[in-house]
Amino acid sequence: MYSFLPLIILIATSICKGQHEKKCDVFPKDQFIEVGSNASIECQSCGHGKIFWTLNNERVDESFSNTISSSRTSLTLRNLTHPSATLQCHSVDTDLVLGGTTIKTYSKPSKISCTWHYENQIKGVGVPEMLTCSWEHQMNSPMKINYTVLCAGENCSSDVKNCTFPEMADKIVENISVTVRAKTAAWEVSSDPQIFNPYHILKIAPPKLKVTATSNHLSVTWNRSPLENISKSRCEVKCKAANERTPEWVLNKTLNPEDSRNVTITKVESCAYYNISVRCALDQAPWSDWSQEMILTKLNKSNVKLHLWRKVAEPGKNGVRKVYLMWTEIPSTCQGTFTYTIKLGVNHTDTLCGNSTCDVDVNQDAYRLNLTVFHNEALLEEESVYVPAIGESLPQVTDMKASSLDGVVLVRWKAPLEPVSGYMIDWTHNGNQYYWKQSKYTNITLFDLLHKKPYNITVTPLFDDKTGHGTQALQICSRVGDPGKFTNIDIHAKDKSATVSWKLDSQECSGVVVNYTVFYRAMEGPLINVTVDHTEPKISLTDLNPETEYSVYVEAIALTGTTKSSETSFNTKKFDPTFITALGVCGSIIILVVLSLGLCCAIQWKKFKEKPVPNPSLSSVALWPPPNHQKGTSSFQPFSNPSESYCERIFMEDTERTSTPQLAIGCNPHLNPASDQREEHAQQAITPAADIQDERPVESVETLCDSPGESTALLCSDKPLNPYRCQISVETPPSRNTKQSKHLLPEKQQEKTVTVYVTLDMFEQGQCRLEK
Template identity: 60%
Template sequence: MYSFLALFTLAVIPSMCKGLHENKCKVVSQDQYIEVGSDTKIVCQTSCVHGKVFWTLDNGYIKESTSNSSHSALSLRNFTKRSATLQCHSADTQEVLGGAIIRTYTKPSKISCLLHYDDQATQGLPDLFTCSWEHQTDASLEVNYTVLCDSCARQSEICNSQKTTCTHNYHDISDKIPLVQSSRVTVRAKSAAWEASSDPYEFSPFSILKITRPHISVLAASDHLLVEWSLPPFFQRKQRCQVKYSKAVDEGGPEWVLNKTLETNVGKGEMVIEKVESCHNYTFAVRCALGEAPWSDWSHERTVLTKLNKRDVELRLWRKVAEADKNGVRKVHAMWTGIPSTCQDTFTYMIEQTPYKEDMTGVNHTDTSCANSVCDVKVNQGARRINLKIFHDDWMMEDSVYVPAVGESLPQVTNIQTSTLEGVILVSWSAPAQPVSGYMVDYTHNGNEYFWKQTKYTNATLFDLLDKKPYNITVTPLFDDKTGHGAQTLHICSGVGDPGNVSITEIKTTDKSVLVKWDVESQEACSGDVVNYTIFYGTQKGPQLNVTVDSTARDILLKDLNPDTQYRVVVEATALTGTTKSTEEFFHTKRFDPRLSAALGVSGGILIVLVLSLGLCCAVQWRKFKEKPVPDPGHSSVALWSPMSHEKGICPFPPFHNPAESFCDSIYTEAPRTSTSPPAAGSHDNPASDQNMTGEYADPATVPAPHIQSEEPAEPVDKQHASFPAETTELLSSEDSPSSPYRSQSPEETPALRTSKQCARAPVKQQEKTPPLTVYVTLDMFEQGQGR
């Protein structure tokens, strides 16, 4: 320290003298490194300013300083900061005259050394010597470390490192660090700016010797495990050892259990572990140490399967009795808490049936060999006792259960109630009137795998159930040597899940509305009941709308939609336990109202039918008009008149439509009648008839010829026509038939068929002038008449 101050003084005084001549200000010893907790002094030359100066440490004012006209000195005592900035200021101008950065360094500390083995199978001297320490340094500095032997006659290096640990081969330095005596080492740290050494570390070689890991073995007995270990002969000194073990589990990592520490002097040890479960895998490990030396590494792990401990076996025999078949045989499903399948020993299971009454004779016992934990046997209608026996090596276990007779009167519990809470089922019931010794509660979710538990109370809690499964639960009262009848409750869910799957089944759109239908299918028996449905819908870019309906709805009509627009829709079912959603469906509203299109279609159809009907009617009328026959005068009565009429003065061919001529001279067409009276029988019988026919048309067939009038009255028409009953001579223009210009007649008509009373040629009154009528004749009409 004094040498440092002397050098500092020699460096500062010339600088001060030089500063007087140069009239400069500066701080001497910038970027100085000091050891943590030491003192230092900083000088500020003040020849460049007049007046006082002051110091700041990290911008904080410092009072402790000494000053004169040429310099100011600042003393720092017990300085512990990692780094600090010192500045000298002019009191008048506040100007910074100079500054320095002070950094600190520490010496290595907390040294520990270890003798250990690189190869855990090595015996004898250890392989390696390792020392480690702590040191806080500036990361930007490169520091070299050296481990020095302080106990040696002359301090010598053991190993070098740039880290805070250093390892060297022990065989090379065994003469410096012998096992038979204590040793002392020092760690030196050196950088470009400073150098520091640790305090000496003294140790005994055996106190730092980390021995090799022990060898371990585990033996399994029926009621305990024996753990044994051993160490190499070189370490037969006082030792302390620890044993840890864990039980294998299905999920997650095993939890290690650390047993107590044992001490031994013989290089080996053993420990008995009693509290272990039967037929389970256990893993063990052991570590040891010499005295207070560090622990060795843990031994290799050893896993062993424990044997069956008879004290852990509780059979808990129970049965389920089926209904008797037509032969009176009942199937009994016997079940018990069997031996774990992981047990590798050999076990024999036997079911024995015996009558309930021991004094019954003539009934043989029936034995059945069974597998582990379940067995089906058949019994008759009588009361039986089922006995289970398990054999293993030199011991045997047994249990029995009662099977009631068919129709046997036995007590039964009543008023079974169940409830579900957070995955467990709570069961309660009312006890029968008879005193009971307990109750057996059995339950199953599939009818094949049963679980059961016994209780003395009128309630039970069922744990470890499958999630969201329906269970059938049966409660049976137990007596001293019998069992009562079981009371069953069906389909109690261990938990209620989400509602069933929702699916949209139909979408019907119009221009401004849509009908959405959906359905719900429950995939699980314990699905939650739907409370309500929420229908979410909207356009791709528009807001999402929703409508909520109750649980009974299966369709909804969404209104006030935009025409010709695409929408999306989702139906969400909500239960007390959760929600489920349908897949998103898209639909497109129509551009126009379908009802308008339907109305237009119906109207158009009706119009088309009307047009077609009108056209059909017109066509029919036109066809009738076109197909109406042209009147043929050849079929008229005129063509049938006999040529002999010329000789008798009959007028066969009178002028057409001459009113001055007689009625026999005209060819008449249909015209309006002025009288509806029938024609007279003959002109000679009623002379006035000719007068009455003035202004009328008479049928020539009914008017007699002039030359006939003088003759005798003809015979009645009936007599003249007696030989021609099929012929007629009635007028076509009568009131009962359509008008026609011709007389109806047969083609075979002859003049003899005409009426016997013919009209004479007589003048008639001049008729009033009437419009001309169109008459049709054919050229062959007279030829037809002549040829007849």
């Protein structure tokens, strides 16, 4: 048991030593100190050897550090002004951060100012009731700050940098001391006391004004505050015209208690509204609020300047010229009735005009036009202007030039050889509203022109009693803008190229296009640009990928700006459209050739398969020659023209067997056609007929064959018929040997067979009928 005693003592010692050993760190943590104060901190190195300090990541000089022991080192910072300082302790050997802390500074409230004033400034009388103090406090603290103002035994609390004491009229009788205290959960600080003289912080009530307007000036008077009897005071008067063209007029005036409170303002415009403001203050005291009054000035006759001018139009067909007169309008704010009249001469009646313009007609002669203005029926002003005669020799300016820059137009010209009293410059942008100005110099600068509008500017020399001819400069724009707007973009795409064309709508005062830039790219591809000359608003894009979507837009570039079109998409073709068109044309031609050849072959094959019965009119038919017929004699004769005879003779085989012998043997039953043919084979068997193609039958022909006793006649139809449908025996000359013929008729061995052409429909529809 006693052998374990040393071991137990060793363990207990180690435990106690570990409980008293401190960790590596910096103390104290998160300090708040006043700006300019000193701060001391300590680093516990816990056996890491020598250390060094950093302030906001910058190494601190070792002279500010003090070694207390091998594991403790202190640092003293004097006159710390950083709003926030981060300090860290580092080991020299291992460069490890052993600990750190943050020191934040706070400042006192400063620059305290107070004002002793009335609760209602306008109605304030007697001693002011309220005291308002304000101050500055440079503090970026995340914690809420509460302020307390101490003055004349009173407290005023606020969480902002100003505070008002509501009832101080009886408590401010002499110099007062004001202190501001700032307090948070971590610190508290008070400002230095501030001493105030009550009359140096007294804010009097604004003065009450009385403004009187006369024909040529304004008279301003105001009341004096009772508090101004204490010391000297100062007042400030401001006068500003409501039209904003007249600069502001300011008067500072220091007044003694016995001085009057009034001022006269001269050089004011006629019939114009003016704002008059006055404020006053005791010596070294703050200004009172402004008191304001608005007044309308009266018409000052000496200030009325009509500046009469005219524009003469070209003469009409009857020689009459229209003169457009213009003058400076008397302000409409002027009270009273104004009348304007134009007189052309002694023998002319007066023309009643409007307030600023008038149109009159004159002939080719010279005139002096007189403008008269009456105010409340009393003559106010009168001016005249000269209109030269047509063709009158008068001088004019030369080498007139105009240039513009940023909305300002500069006009220059050369004076005529004759001495002039001045120049009248007039300009207009629409021909309806004119502006004019008189000058004694050979140049003028025009301001306040409308944006991007073309102006016509004319300069006319003036003489003592006449005016010269006007010279007009080239139309000039007050400001040149962008090139215009794109109205249409056409794209014709092929497989590997596309033609892009566009139209640009130029507007008034549009910039002149220097060149175009075309931007295009495939989807998710690089942007490619091509520059095109301004004279050719189209381009052909090459080296494109077939069957690909592209986007394109165009920029018009001028010296005065750039206009961009909307972005347009297109797709290239899979194949070249020209190749497809050529292939289609060639295929169509081949198909037409094959169809033509097939049609020809089909027609020929049909003719071969369906060969028609030969046309007898195109062949020759005759009796077969008898056996004793000599070779040299031909018995065949061509058919006659069917149009001449519709009935042809038909020789039927086996006539004796036919059930209708009358039809078989023809018109004469006593004669045997075969015997007749045998005897009279040299005679004509068929009546010649006219050519069917040359003459068509126009009327029906009836052939009646008469025979003694009973006879049968075959009548032809009155319709146009095939000559082979209706045939009759042709009348033959009487036989020379009738008796012989009758004797030979019964003999069958004497009969001859004759072949004839017969159509299948020759006996249809009753086209041939029998009559007895």
